[in-house]
Amino acid sequence: xxxxxxxxxxxxxxxxxxxxxxxxxxxxxxxxxxxxxxxxxxxxxxxxxxxxxxxxxxxxxxxxxxxxxxxxxxxxxxxxxxxxxxxxxxxxxxxxxxxxxxxxxxxxxxxxxx
Amino acid sequence: xxxxxxxxxxxxxxxxxxxxxxxxxxxxxxxxxxxxxxxxxxxxxxxxxxxxxxxxxxxxxxxxxxxxxxxxxxxxxxxxxxxxxxxxxxxxxxxxxxxxxxxxxxx
Numbered sequence: 001x002x003x004x005x006x007x008x009x010x011x012x013x014x015x016x017x018x019x020x021x022x023x024x025x026x027x028x029x030x031x032x033x034x035x036x037x038x039x040x041x042x043x044x045x046x047x048x049x050x051x052x053x054x055x056x057x058x059x060x061x062x063x064x065x066x067x068x069x070x071x072x073x074x075x076x077x078x079x080x081x082x083x084x085x086x087x088x089x090x091x092x093x094x095x096x097x098x099x100x101x102x103x104x105x106x107x108x109x110x111x112x113x114x
Numbered sequence: 115x116x117x118x119x120x121x122x123x124x125x126x127x128x129x130x131x132x133x134x135x136x137x138x139x140x141x142x143x144x145x146x147x148x149x150x151x152x153x154x155x156x157x158x159x160x161x162x163x164x165x166x167x168x169x170x171x172x173x174x175x176x177x178x179x180x181x182x183x184x185x186x187x188x189x190x191x192x193x194x195x196x197x198x199x200x201x202x203x204x205x206x207x208x209x210x211x212x213x214x215x216x217x218x219x220x221x
Contacts, residue, residue, distance in 0.1 A: 004155075033208075033209070035211075040214075041213065041214070042116075042201050042211035042212055042213050042214050043156065043211050044211070045210060045211075048208055056208055058208075091155065091156070099143075099144070099205065100144065100161070100163055102158035102159075102160070102161050103146070103148075103156075103158060103209065104158065105148075105155035105156045105157070105158075106155060107154065107155050108155060
């Protein structure tokens with residue numbers, strides 16, 4: 001596609017509910033990244049894929065967070081048993097390679113846990 | 115590990131210049147610069163890959179001092195469209211963003 005597409009754009013979840021956030025990167029982009037952005041803060045790194053391999057998941061806040069990219073294209077970020085502190089904008093970005101390239105970000109999914 | 119940006123916020127009149135600084139306590143491999151408008155995704159501006167490199171397009175340019183572990187973003191003759199939050203990102207593996215500099219350009 002022309003850009004990085006994320007869905008849903010907005011998600012309201014009740015505390016304890018599971019959610020799945022989808023990211024469709026630019027076609028052919030090898031690298032895919034997930035970031036979490038709280039209001040007024042910079043994006044915080046969650047995890048990184050190169051093709052289908054998850055090379056770095058050091059930023060995932062807890063074992064309730066899980067990400068996958070099974071065919072090296074679309075990625076899903078899953079959050080189990082959501083908590084209020086999970087409320088944030090979740091940004092996905094892709095780039096042609098692992099280094100030396102700028103990232104193209106999607107519009108994000110705004111998650112609100114009530 | 116998070117790079118530090120300064121200033122945190124700046125207000126300009128149209129046509130004025132601004133400099134945003136980004137510094138890191140760790141050795142830098144490369145520096146990215148992004149601009150984010152309210153409610154939108156960050157947009158890539160430029161990447162600097164080696165010390166001494168300078169880049170620019172239109173009236174926005176940047177420099178990278180590898181030894182000092184610093185980068186600066188220069189906005190000259192600012193336009194209303196330059197308003198937004200500017201983030202630097204530093205790599206040593208994954209891209210880590212600074213806390214942002216909010217830039218407001220007034221008519």
